[in-house]
Amino acid sequence: MAExxxxxxxxxxxxxxxxxxxxxxxxxxxxxxENEEIIFYQLGGIILGTFERGRWNGTWAEAASTDPAHSRWRTTSARARRSSL
Incomplete structure (x- = not known):
């Protein structure tokens, strides 16, 4: 299994x-x-992005915080990407 x-x-x-x-x-x-909607910080091997929640209403970002199925979607998508490698 890949790391x-x-x-x-x-x-x-x-x-x-x-x-x-x-x-x-x-x-x-x-x-x-950075722009008026999002800011990215490069932290070694990790990128941190911050965005203003109100600007992205109705997008996946909002769904992620309210829909418990979102975590299942992410997991399924990650497995699909790994299996295609």
């Missing part, structure tokens, strides 16, 4: 500007990419 790794984490926030200050001023992280 499993985590490479991308996205976090929804109420206030993207406040979140940016938290990570840049608090941890000293520099955004690798």
């Amino acid at each position: 499993q790794r985590l490479s991308l984490v996205t976090l929804g926030t109420r206030d993207l500007a406040r979140s940016r200050r938290f990570y840049t001023d608090g941890f000293g992280w520099t955004p690798a990419f």
Whole structure:
């Protein structure tokens, strides 16, 4: 079995500007990419993305927080990707 790794984490926030200050001023992280909707930080082998939750209403991001089937979808999708390798 292949080694499993985590490479991308996205976090929804109420206030993207406040979140940016938290990570840049608090941890000293520099955004690798940012626009008015999302900010990505490169942290060694992991990328952290932060986005403002209200901007993505009605997308998979909202469904992930409310639909328990979402975790099953992710697992099934991950298995499908691994089996196709």
